Amino acid sequence: MSAATLTAPATKPGADEGRIGLRANLRHIGALARRNALQIKQDPESMFDALLMPIIFILLFVYVFGGAIAGKGHQQEYVQHLVPGMMAMMGMNIAMAVGSGVNEDFRKGVMDRFRTMPIARSSVLIAKIVVEIGRMLIATTILLAMGFLLGLEIRGSALEFVAAILLSTAFGAALMWIFILLGLSLRTPQAVQGMAMLVLMPLQFGSSIFTPTDNMPGWLQGFTDINPLSQLADAARALINGHGAVAHPTLITLGWAVAITAVTMPLAVRKFRSKT
């Protein structure tokens, strides 16, 4: 290679100038989030999951399983149990869609354009998450509206109610990084979808979202106790119902959120960078 250094063309001196500042980075995220939002506007069907899923699921569970789980006539109490749990579930369902969305996006030439532009590569992913958090909040609003129609009562303080929403949103946002990583790693949106279902089902049903875990076998209780969705559901439930331990499940949920983000976000960004 000594000969090659002789022939190597002269480059401009200095390191790689053009590091992206915070303000520019936020502007880029804004422009890309606008893109994701416009995509939804162009393709309104993509909002169906956020709009309809909460309605269908709450009706299904309250009227089909509610009686059996809580006993006839105790549906009101079941709503109090179910709605906070479903807030946890919404986050997971929306997060799941992010994976196939990212995968789909990557099959398009526009990603090449973004990756040849002077922007931080993470901004493309962060913009996606910003918009998906918006979708998640819409889904949560609809879920709560349905809950109120079915008699949900806010028994804690207003502050605790807001805290429940923020906690489930934060956890959902953390989950998105897992699904983004999946979306970048697997080849087709179908594979991402299938894989996501495999992760989703046991986590959702093996949790305290739909039923109290007391009647589950011991080994399963072991799983539901460490299942972050249970912890999130318990925390949201305690915050909305105004009784039960709050600090413990909240801390565990936040711990999970931080741990998931810390591990999967750098992996996802690295995967995004090296993707060819």
Place this chain on the structure above:
Amino acid sequence: MSAGPGTVGDMTRQTKTPRGGNAVEVRGLVKHFGDVKAVDGVDLDVREGTVLGVLGPNGAGKTTLVRCLSTLLVPDAGSAVVAGYDVVRQPRALRRTIGLTGQYASVDEKLSGYENLYMIGRLLDLSRKDARRRADEMLERFSLTEAAKRPAAKYSGGMRRRLDLAASMIGQPSVLYLDEPTTGLDPRTRNEVWDEVQRMVREGATVLLTTQYMEEAEQLASELTVIDRGRVIAEGLVDELKAKVGGRTLQIRPADPTALDAVAAALAGAGLDGLGGATPDPADGVVNVPIISDEQLTAVIGLLGARGIALAGISTHLPSLDEVFLALTGQKSSEAPADDARESDQQYAEVSA
């Protein structure tokens, strides 16, 4: 990967000022994917303000080369400097000066033409006002103003490619990569794209253009690098290479099919300088004459007119990629598209389906 001949010349180039120098300098570039040597030691230069055509069949390594030069891939070995920036060590700075239009439209199909361009303006740190103004300017320039509000998915192939070029031009890049910019386009839209590329070059852009079509290279490029299996097999001025491969073939169809020999004899006796032999082809009722300049074309027609030979038809054909390879290397290209290079349209359609 040796320095090859011309080490001294390369050293003098280093001392040249950027103006009039090379906007792109590639030395011994290598990119392998497992056992596939996609780019296997490529050297090339693109002089500032000119178009270099990179001609090669499918799978020759053209796209891999462009992806290395646009920071999408990290080369395994060798070096490449674009607009004074090293592609490996200074990718961020480099991205401010390049534009890329790929084989597949790199715009967001769900967004309108305007929104695509506005977004790119914002990503290039234009103010909202400037981004709006620049998007409108570009739409106007690329005749997309009427379609500005429609989603790009509803655009025709040509419109999409124009939008793609517009997107690449928003940041006024000094070096533009066009990776098979007309693959899959019909002749009319292809001409529109060519016009735009020529205009960009007039305005000072340096262009590295990959193509499978000799015709396209001839239209747009001043210099040509022919690659096959990741290696450069020929390079030089387009005219030099054209002379090597024999330029165009003129096909003359006399009104009287029995006059083929008379035509051939007339041309042979005319002693036109550098004109190859005229070959009658009775099966098609034509006479084929290789020509290398437009003047020769005029001379042939004038000569036949002077002899009073009536013509039913006359056409010129550029050598196909196959013929170019045959002439340059004495062998067929590794994966030349069948009879007609335009057959790759088929492949484009399959990939995008």
